[in-house]
Amino acid sequence: MSMSLKPLGLAVALALAGCNQAAPPAADGTAPEATEAAPVATPAEPAAAPAVAEVAAPKLQAAMRELWHGHIVHARDYALAVHAGNAADAKAAADAVVDNAKQIAGAVGGFYGDAAGDQMLTLLGGHWGAVKALTDTRAAKDEAGSSKAMADLTANASEIAKFLAGANPNLPEDTVRGLLLAHGAHHSSQIDLILKGDTAAEASEWTAMQGHMDMIADALAGAIAKQFPEKAS
Numbered sequence: 001m002s003m004s005l006k007p008l009g010l011a012v013a014l015a016l017a018g019c020n021q022a023a024p025p026a027a028d029g030t031a032p033e034a035t036e037a038a039p040v041a042t043p044a045e046p047a048a049a050p051a052v053a054e055v056a057a058p059k060l061q062a063a064m065r066e067l068w069h070g071h072i073v074h075a076r077d078y079a080l081a082v083h084a085g086n087a088a089d090a091k092a093a094a095d096a097v098v099d100n101a102k103q104i105a106g107a108v109g110g111f112y113g114d115a116a117g118d119q120m121l122t123l124l125g126g127h128w129g130a131v132k133a134l135t136d137t138r139a140a141k142d143e144a145g146s147s148k149a150m151a152d153l154t155a156n157a158s159e160i161a162k163f164l165a166g167a168n169p170n171l172p173e174d175t176v177r178g179l180l181l182a183h184g185a186h187h188s189s190q191i192d193l194i195l196k197g198d199t200a201a202e203a204s205e206w207t208a209m210q211g212h213m214d215m216i217a218d219a220l221a222g223a224i225a226k227q228f229p230e231k232a233s
Contacts, residue, residue: 057225
């Protein structure tokens with residue numbers, strides 16, 4: 001990544017400073033209790049994401065893409081380290097995921113206030129806790145643990161979708177939930193391929209996962225730009 005994530009998070013927050021509307025990832029990555037266990041959507045080939053020049057707020061879009069790509073880069077690094085049996089690298093990657101989540105939450109706080117930023121951090125903690133547990137349990141061939149992690153991931157997608165739809169009327173809850181379920185399915189598929197050592201298939205999945213991450217980042221950036229047309233750029 002050509003730009004550091006922390007300045008991007010600050011840039012996004014500053015871009016919408018003063019716009020106030022309206023638990024962090026735990027140190028141990030604990031996910032919240034699942035509230036439902038609906039099946040996670042199967043990953044599909046993402047539609048082409050809009051180019052930066054075609055959106056209302058290209059700087060915001062670029063910042064969102066950079067921040068959200070950080071999440072999948074570090075989560076992938078964690079799975080690779082677990083597969084390699086490298087505990088030090090796994091810890092470093094897990095810490096990087098949490099740091100990135102704090103930057104995303106800080107950007108959300110810049111748009112909607114500190115309380116919303118704190119809530120986003122809690123929800124991202126639940127997402128990462130489920131992804132981490134999914135990686136660990138599948139590496140250990142713990143089927144029961146893997147099933148619980150997937151249920152937690154599914155429930156968390158609904159929680160994030162409800163939060164974002166409540167903050168921004170331009171983000172339909174069902175649409176956001178669908179995007180997040182597909183994102184979780186990408187995590188699941190990628191973890192399996194990494195643990196199997198199927199590098200060719202994982203490379204293809206990684207390309208699809210990055211394209212889908214752009215879709216999510218672009219949806220958020222577009223909705224924010226529409227909600228705050230005088231402040232987003």
